[in-house]
Amino acid sequence: MSQMDERRSWAVPEGACDTHFHIYEPDHPMGPGSHIPAQPCSLVDYQKNVARRLGVSRFVVVQPTAYGEDNSVTLRAMAELGNARGIAVLDENISDEKIVALDTLGIRGFRFFSLSGDTGWDRVPKIAQRAADHGWHVQFQFDGAQLSARAPLLTSLPCDIVIDHIGRLHPPINDQDPQWKALRGLVDTGRCWVKLSAPYHGSKLGPPHYADMGLFAQQLVLQAPERMLWASNWPHPMVKSQFPDEQILLDVLREWVPDQTTWHQVLVSNPAKLYRF
Numbered sequence: 001m002s003q004m005d006e007r008r009s010w011a012v013p014e015g016a017c018d019t020h021f022h023i024y025e026p027d028h029p030m031g032p033g034s035h036i037p038a039q040p041c042s043l044v045d046y047q048k049n050v051a052r053r054l055g056v057s058r059f060v061v062v063q064p065t066a067y068g069e070d071n072s073v074t075l076r077a078m079a080e081l082g083n084a085r086g087i088a089v090l091d092e093n094i095s096d097e098k099i100v101a102l103d104t105l106g107i108r109g110f111r112f113f114s115l116s117g118d119t120g121w122d123r124v125p126k127i128a129q130r131a132a133d134h135g136w137h138v139q140f141q142f143d144g145a146q147l148s149a150r151a152p153l154l155t156s157l158p159c160d161i162v163i164d165h166i167g168r169l170h171p172p173i174n175d176q177d178p179q180w181k182a183l184r185g186l187v188d189t190g191r192c193w194v195k196l197s198a199p200y201h202g203s204k205l206g207p208p209h210y211a212d213m214g215l216f217a218q219q220l221v222l223q224a225p226e227r228m229l230w231a232s233n234w235p236h237p238m239v240k241s242q243f244p245d246e247q248i249l250l251d252v253l254r255e256w257v258p259d260q261t262t263w264h265q266v267l268v269s270n271p272a273k274l275y276r277f
Helices: 003-008 043-054 072-081 096-105 121-133 144-156 178-188 211-223 246-256 260-275
Strands: 017-021 058-062 084-088 107-114 137-142 161-163 192-196 228-230
Touching: 003 246, 017 043, 017 228, 017 260, 043 072, 043 246, 058 072, 058 260, 072 084, 072 096, 096 107, 107 121, 121 137, 121 144, 137 144, 144 178, 161 178, 178 192, 178 211, 192 211, 192 260, 211 246, 228 260, 246 260
Parallel strands: 017 058, 058 084, 084 107, 107 137, 137 161, 161 192, 192 228
Antiparallel strands: none
């Protein structure tokens, strides 16, 4: 049996977690300019097409930007899934009492999303302090071309941070690229987690291996296996056609980790620790 055949035989372990997906309910109003994703995207769709198919049994529902600070769809999905946690979009001035109530419901962090330059970054220090006060983290998604510019701020924050989608890097880049060095430096702080997800963002080689993004993922796994996470990013809201196959996205994780122990760590142990399952 080849090494790859052996890896394909690795079962999805009990307690495997999809740490990033979004739920949209077609009858729930969205913010101005927002659009429902281009493929079915309700909780029922996720359960049928992703959870049961892949065999994941723990879930982290991430609030879509389309719903703004109305986290009701996310909270309802968490409740119906049962074994679920969530990441919310919240005003930094939310009361401590509301944060405590959301924590009881399974929310574990603030989401910060900015793919349009400087929007909202002045809010980050206060968001991070609120997160630190309650044992939460801040989850970031932004253009990887900004990593070196944002690294000093991110390093200074008092809470753990999570970087989405392998940093949304733009290959080809080499080991001396300032964005790649910045991401690795953040991981070296011991407080930065990275989601090994959505390699199609930035990949020029594409499926089934996303080999250019895979090089970064493999190095990050070797650098800090205890802070790597996996996610489907379903329903891939920025993709308009030729949707990624979630089974392939899970299969490439087998290529990125060095052994079955790390496979279990990324899928089970790490999310259990970060999200308090």
